[in-house]
Amino acid sequence: MIIKELSEAMGVSGAENHVRRILKQAVAPYADEMWVDALGNLLVTQKGTGQTSMKVMLAAHMDEIGLMVTNIESNGTLRFKPVGGIDDRVVLGKTVKVGPDRIPGMIGGKPIHLLERSEEKSVVKMKKLFIDIGAKDKADAQTKIKIGDRAVFATKFLDLGSTYMGKAFDDRVGCAVLADVLENGPYPADLHVAFTVQEEVGLRGARVAGYSLQPDVAFVVEGTICDDLPKDEDVSPVTEVGKGPALSVMDRTTISDPRLVSFLANVATTNEIPYQFRRTAGGGTD
Amino acid sequence: MDLLSLISTLTETSGISGQENRIRDLVKSTWLPYVDEVKVDTLGNVIATKFGSGEEPRDRVMLAAHMDEIGLMVSRIRGSFLSVVPVGGVDLRLLLGQPIMVHGQRELPGVVGSRPPHILSKGERNKSVPFEDLVVDTGLEEEEVNKLVRVGDMVSFRQPMVKLMGDRFGGKALDNRLSVAAIAACLEEMQTRTHVWDIVAVATVQEAVTMRGATTGAYGVNPTIGIAVDVTFGKGPGVDASESFELGKGPTIGYGPNNHPAVHQALVVAAKAIELPHHIEAMPRGSGTDAWAMEVTRAGLPTGVVSIPIRNMHMPVEIASLKDVERCGRLIAEFIANLDANFKTGKLIWNDGETEEKQA
Numbered sequence: 001m002i003i004k005e006l007s008e009a010m011g012v013s014g015a016e017n018h019v020r021r022i023l024k025q026a027v028a029p030y031a032d033e034m035w036v037d038a039l040g041n042l043l044v045t046q047k048g049t050g051q052t053s054m055k056v057m058l059a060a061h062m063d064e065i066g067l068m069v070t071n072i073e074s075n076g077t078l079r080f081k082p083v084g085g086i087d088d089r090v091v092l093g094k095t096v097k098v099g100p101d102r103i104p105g106m107i108g109g110k111p112i113h114l115l116e117r118s119e120e121k122s123v124v125k126m127k128k129l130f131i132d133i134g135a136k137d138k139a140d141a142q143t144k145i146k147i148g149d150r151a152v153f154a155t156k157f158l159d160l161g162s163t164y165m166g167k168a169f170d171d172r173v174g175c176a177v178l179a180d181v182l183e184n185g186p187y188p189a190d191l192h193v194a195f196t197v198q199e200e201v202g203l204r205g206a207r208v209a210g211y212s213l214q215p216d217v218a219f220v221v222e223g224t225i226c227d228d229l230p231k232d233e234d235v236s237p238v239t240e241v242g243k244g245p246a247l248s249v250m251d252r253t254t255i256s257d258p259r260l261v262s263f264l265a266n267v268a269t270t271n272e273i274p275y276q277f278r279r280t281a282g283g284g285t286d
Numbered sequence: 287m288d289l290l291s292l293i294s295t296l297t298e299t300s301g302i303s304g305q306e307n308r309i310r311d312l313v314k315s316t317w318l319p320y321v322d323e324v325k326v327d328t329l330g331n332v333i334a335t336k337f338g339s340g341e342e343p344r345d346r347v348m349l350a351a352h353m354d355e356i357g358l359m360v361s362r363i364r365g366s367f368l369s370v371v372p373v374g375g376v377d378l379r380l381l382l383g384q385p386i387m388v389h390g391q392r393e394l395p396g397v398v399g400s401r402p403p404h405i406l407s408k409g410e411r412n413k414s415v416p417f418e419d420l421v422v423d424t425g426l427e428e429e430e431v432n433k434l435v436r437v438g439d440m441v442s443f444r445q446p447m448v449k450l451m452g453d454r455f456g457g458k459a460l461d462n463r464l465s466v467a468a469i470a471a472c473l474e475e476m477q478t479r480t481h482v483w484d485i486v487a488v489a490t491v492q493e494a495v496t497m498r499g500a501t502t503g504a505y506g507v508n509p510t511i512g513i514a515v516d517v518t519f520g521k522g523p524g525v526d527a528s529e530s531f532e533l534g535k536g537p538t539i540g541y542g543p544n545n546h547p548a549v550h551q552a553l554v555v556a557a558k559a560i561e562l563p564h565h566i567e568a569m570p571r572g573s574g575t576d577a578w579a580m581e582v583t584r585a586g587l588p589t590g591v592v593s594i595p596i597r598n599m600h601m602p603v604e605i606a607s608l609k610d611v612e613r614c615g616r617l618i619a620e621f622i623a624n625l626d627a628n629f630k631t632g633k634l635i636w637n638d639g640e641t642e643e644k645q646a
Contacts (some may be wrong), residue, residue, distance in 0.1 A: 087403040089414060093380030093601045095448055095456070104448045106456045106605060109599025110524035112377040113574070121414050124379055131521040132597065132605055134450025136534070144451065154448075155385070157396055163425035165397060212598055225402040229421050230364040238405065240429075282404045 002026055003164065005156040006143065006172035008147030010097065012066030012083050013201045014149035016040055019062040023175060023195050030182040036254060041209045042195040044182065051188035057215030058191065059206050059286045060174030060222070061199030064167070067151040069098065069131070074140060078105065080151065082126055092124045096131060100147035105131040111193030163241060170223035171199065177221050199286055203253060206286030217260060220285045224248070224278055234278055244274030253284035287474050289467060290455065290608055292316065294447040295465035300389060302357035302373050302440040303495045309353045313466055313489040320473035321487065331503040332489040334367045336473060340482040345630055348509035349472070350500050350576040351465035351516070352449030352493030356600055358441035360388070366428040366604070367421040370398075375496030375600050379414045384602065385444040388424055390435040395444055396424035419515055439552055443602040447468055453608040454533065460604035462493070464594050464611050465515035477624065483510070483625045490576055500576035504583040510630055511549055511588045513618065514531070514577035518567060518593035522607065531565045531595040534607040537614040540571030540591030544577050548633040549590035556620040562613055567593060588634055592617060 002022070011019035020042050028034060033045040065084030072078055078098070096105050107129050112120070131151065135141035136225070155167035178193050185191055192213040196205030210218065224246055228237035239246040247264050249256055268275040294314070294569040313332050314324050321334040321593060332353070338344050353611030363369075368388065372378075381398045382513050399422075400415045422441060424431060433532030447457035469487050486507050490499030502510055518538050521530040529537055540552045557564045569591065572578045577589040597605040 033336070069388060075522075080401065085403070087382075087411070089379075089403075089411070090383035093377070093598075093603055095603060096447065098396050104450060104605035106448070106450070106598070108523065108603045108605065110600050111519060111599035111601070113599065114519070114525065114529065121378060121416070123412055123414050128524070132450070132456070132522065132603075134456070134605065135450055136455030137451060160395065160425035162427050165395070165425055180445075227401050227405060229399065229401060229423075230367055276323055280405055 002164070003173065003176045006175055007157045007168050008164035010102065010150070010152050011064055011168070012068070012152060013063040013198045014195045015150050016062040019172070019175070020195065022110070023062065023179060024160035026179045028122070029241055032149055037208060037212060038062060039205050040197040041205045043131065043212065044183045044193040045208060046182055047185055047190040048188055048190045054189040054217065055213070056189045056191055057194060057210065057213050057218040058178050059194040059196055059209065059218065059220050060178045061196045061286055062175060063170045063197050063199050063200050064152065064170070067144060069149045069151065071147065071149055072138050073130065074138050076137045076141040077132050078141065078145060080126065080131055083150065088123050088125050091126055091129055094152040095154040096149040097154050098131060098133065099145055101144065103133055103144045104154065105133040105151065107131055108174060149229070157221055163276045173223050176220035203284065203286050208225045210232065219260070222285045225283065238280045239278055241277055243276050246276045246278040248278045249286070250281050251252050251285060252281065287471060291470060292470065293455070293464065293611065296466055297459045298449050299440040299458045300355055300440070300441055303354040303492045303531065304327070304373070305356050305440050306491050310489070313353050313444060315489055316466070316470050317473060320470070320477060323516070327503060327506050329499055329502050330491045331499045333507060334462045334487045336476060336482045336485040338481050338485070340548050340627065344484050345510040345625070346484040346486050346507065347625060348488055348507050348580070349513045349618060350488045350490050350503065350512060350514050350580060351469055352462045352491070352499065352576055353489040354491050354494050355442070355461070355547040356494050357443070358437060359440045360437050360441060362429060362437065363435060363512065364421065365433050366426060367423055367576045368431070368435060369418070370422055371417060371419065372382060373440070377600055378417065380601055381420055382415055386422060386434060386441050388422060389440045390626070394424045394426065394434060395630065396422050399423045410523065419609055424537035429589065433553040437441060450605065454603040454605055455608065458602040458604065460596050460606050464517060464596070464606055467616070468594065468611050468614035468618070470514055471612060472618045472622070474525060475615065479619065479623050481625065482627065483622065483623055493576055495507050497576055499580035500579040501583070504580040508584065509587065511546070511578040511590070511634070512577065512589045513592060514573065514575040514580065515614065515618065515637070516575040516593050517596045517599065518575055519599060520595035520597040522597035522605070524525040531567065533597065534596055534606070534609055536563035536565065537617055538565040538593045538595065540567050540569045540573050540585050540593065542572065544569055544573040544581055545590050546588035546634070549588050552624060553590055553592065553617065553621050556624055557617055560616065560620050562617055564617065568637055571644070
């Protein structure tokens with residue numbers, strides 16, 4: 001399944017190679033033209049049936065958040081910084097894969113037994129954490145790791161029955177959808193699909209992809225937050241799993257064209273596709 | 287014995303305090319080939335005995351390694367999500383985003399979640415999520431969750447053992463499955479060595495929540511001396527060098543009120559006899575091990591503590607060196623082989639200046 005393959009691929013912003021390789025293979029049979037631009041965006045064109053001259057652009061980003069090794073300490077542990085928005089609260093106690101050879105490492109710290117009272121409920125900042133690959137010292141670590149290597153969480157893809165679990169669904173699910181869209185074409189309009197890079201560090205790939213493709217309209221397919229956990233106060237969820245794709249009216253980086261929002265809602269209604277609106281203005285997309 | 291593959295099976299098998307069934311079966315079958323009898327007591331301790339060559343009634347050395355691990359317990363079912371409470375010393379700071387396994391009617395993989403950071407205030411992002419706001423998410427729908435999960439079901443970390451560089455490896459529950467493995471290695475070595483005393487290997491339950499297994503285990507076994515085999519703090523990121531021990535430099539031998547001086551001394555002598563790298567671990571008060579419970583069994587029990595250094599204790603990323611596990615087994619084997627009839631009537635008797643007491 002392409003979602004599993006995409007989810008387990010390593011593609012931290014600026015090093016999307018592995019994801020790009022998977023997508024190239026998947027969409028090549030349905031592409032009339034396919035090229036990789038200067039930043040690494042994978043751009044795919046599929047000619048329409050000619051019923052309309054409109055150029056439609058669809059974008060999904062290939063990159064994921066991750067870590068980058070910034071220093072190798074004398075004791076062989078690795079200092080790192082986040083690439084993209086990583087929540088400090090989820091880093092401690094995790095297993096990661098470092099560099100192109102996916103060297104396993106673990107992120108530990110001071111055991112609970114040795115904590116001061118005030119530390120017990122604290123958040124351990126990433127700058128205070130280290131990746132431990134089991135190296136004896138710096139020279140030992142340097143045989144496997146170089147500064148600048150990217151790391152991702154060692155999260156396995158799981159099929160849970162009614163849902164899937166894994167890493168980088170933001171936005172490999174979007175990539176999977178667009179691969180599927182290409183497979184099901186052609187459509188009345190010309191289709192320009194951009195699998196973009198560097199979304200997580202400032203929406204940079206989409207910016208130049210849009211320039212190259214010069215579309216008439218553009219849609220972004222993204223993973224979004226749910227916040228549908230049980231809460232004591234009545235705070236509505238942002239979206240709910242299993243209730244269909246969410247249409248975004250506005251977020252931190254975009255206000256959608258209201259005509260396109262209505263258009264999408266009409267398409268969903270006409271085709272009896274369940275959909276929902278994204279009920280927050282936070283977050284950003286390509 | 288392939289020690290690393292044994293450790294991987296032991297650490298990946300679940301056994302949260304009070305629900306040690308699975309790990310108990312595994313420990314029983316692991317030790318069985320090396321002993322004369324295996325029993326399980328009322329609380330669930332595994333008691334494996336290898337008879338010595340001495341005349342009956344023989345003295346007994348009890349080796350205690352707890353087989354339980356820390357974890358979580360389902361406290362409430364909220365729609366399709368589960369609320370959990372800690373069992374043992376669970377580190378709240380690392381729970382968010384942690385892969386877990388819910389031991390319901392069947393094994394349900396899941397993850398610990400909470401509200402996404404995108405919609406939290408800065409203040410909320412700067413403190414760890416309290417237990418009441420964390421949820422376990424199995425990805426299943428409400429109806430299925432209600433069918434498969436009950437309040438009281440245990441939740442363990444879902445973490446495979448990972449081979450790291452050199453002889454190091456990491457995973458969950460190294461505390462204290464490493465000691466179960468070290469005892470297996472010791473028992474294997476004793477197959478070809480003579481020992482006068484009976485060896486009673488006990489895999490205890492409920493250490494992580496009060497050392498209750500060791501309390502009743504030691505009472506029932508009624509040994510001559512007791513050795514707790516456990517883990518201790520490995521030197522590593524975030525830990526003061528003065529209270530931790532370098533990995534790959536051997537096990538630690540405890541010294542302090544929880545360690546009878548003669549037992550401590552005999553362990554050090556054994557280590558030196560086989561030129562085994564080791565550390566002396568000062569234990570000014572308790573040892574934080576089963577020895578604390580064993581020492582006050584019946585009319586009192588001379589105890590000792592041998593520990594394997596691990597990094598990141600109580601995290602699902604505990605890290606150790608394989609050599610240290612092997613050495614721990616060899617140290618205990620040498621110690622046991624040296625126990626003779628005179629140990630109990632000679633060295634174990636307190637002497638208060640009548641003869642010179644030598645420190646290690």
